[in-house]
Amino acid sequence: MSAPVVARGLAVGGLEGGYGSSPVLHGVTFHIGPGEIFGVLGKNGMGKTTLLRTIMGLLPLRRGKIEMLGENVTGWPPYRITRLGVSYVPQEKSIFQDLSVDENLRLALREPSSFDERLVAVAGWFPFLATRRQQRAGTLSGGEQKMLLIARALLTRPHLVLIDEITEGLQPAVISQLQEILAEERRSRGTSIVLVEQNVQFALALADRYAVLKLGRIVETGSTIDTGAQKTIERHLVI
Numbered sequence: 001m002s003a004p005v006v007a008r009g010l011a012v013g014g015l016e017g018g019y020g021s022s023p024v025l026h027g028v029t030f031h032i033g034p035g036e037i038f039g040v041l042g043k044n045g046m047g048k049t050t051l052l053r054t055i056m057g058l059l060p061l062r063r064g065k066i067e068m069l070g071e072n073v074t075g076w077p078p079y080r081i082t083r084l085g086v087s088y089v090p091q092e093k094s095i096f097q098d099l100s101v102d103e104n105l106r107l108a109l110r111e112p113s114s115f116d117e118r119l120v121a122v123a124g125w126f127p128f129l130a131t132r133r134q135q136r137a138g139t140l141s142g143g144e145q146k147m148l149l150i151a152r153a154l155l156t157r158p159h160l161v162l163i164d165e166i167t168e169g170l171q172p173a174v175i176s177q178l179q180e181i182l183a184e185e186r187r188s189r190g191t192s193i194v195l196v197e198q199n200v201q202f203a204l205a206l207a208d209r210y211a212v213l214k215l216g217r218i219v220e221t222g223s224t225i226d227t228g229a230q231k232t233i234e235r236h237l238v239i
């Protein structure tokens with residue numbers, strides 16, 4: 001199945017992918033427009049991380065098409081996709097543990113001259129970053145490391161951000177703060193966001209539309225303003 005052309009968003013059509021001889025994704029198709037937030041929900045092991053990693057070119061695509069930001073990126077390596085203006089926030093804390101906070105952030109930028117100005121913007125959201133620039137990133141708390149990951153992703157001023165279960169293990173106050181930051185990022189810059197989540201309330205509060213992934217297939221899609229959205233999603237997450 002071919003995906004519709006989306007000028008500044010993301011369109012995924014008939015995506016098949018997996019690991020070695022084990023298929024995980026079975027014809028996943030969805031699209032999101034510019035400035036749209038799309039939630040992908042599903043229980044453990046349903047293929048959410050595999051989907052994001054395949055879209056980012058980190059896992060081989062067996063079949064299907066991926067377009068983002070006006071380009072057909074099917075088969076592109078991750079570095080080319082990143083250069084288009086795409087940020088990926090993986091589920092694991094993929095920061096450089098032995099480097100400082102400052103060094104971790106600097107590595108995100110191809111153009112070092114813009115660092116100070118960009119740091120001011122992200123430190124406005126996460127004030128601890130400005131006061132702990134020399135701290136070894138591996139000594140930050142789990143929640144702080146996740147905030148560093150989001151800060152690093154937004155520092156590049158991306159057009160599209162793919163975020164994998166950022167709320168996992170975070171306390172409610174930090175989750176609310178992230179919700180505000182991502183809503184503001186979309187409002188002020190028109191950033192498109194794909195949110196992979198198991199936290200239904202967080203996803204519904206931010207997303208415009210959602211999809212439920214079950215055993216590598218999208219089994220439900222809908223608008224988050226539908227009154228029954230939460231119940232529908234929760235039903236899929238318990239079965």
Ligand SMILES: Nc1ncnc2c1ncn2[C@@H]1O[C@H](COP(=O)(O)OP(=O)(O)OP(=O)(O)O)[C@@H](O)[C@H]1O
Pocket residue numbers: 019022024042043044045046047048049050051091
């Ligand atoms: N490196 C790998 N090699 C082989 N199989 C894998 C690998 N990584 C994941 N899988 C399998 O692929 C399937 C989907 O895993 P995936 O991590 O995409 O699910 P998920 O929905 O993100 O789960 P979770 O919410 O637990 O992170 C699972 O059956 C998993 O065991």
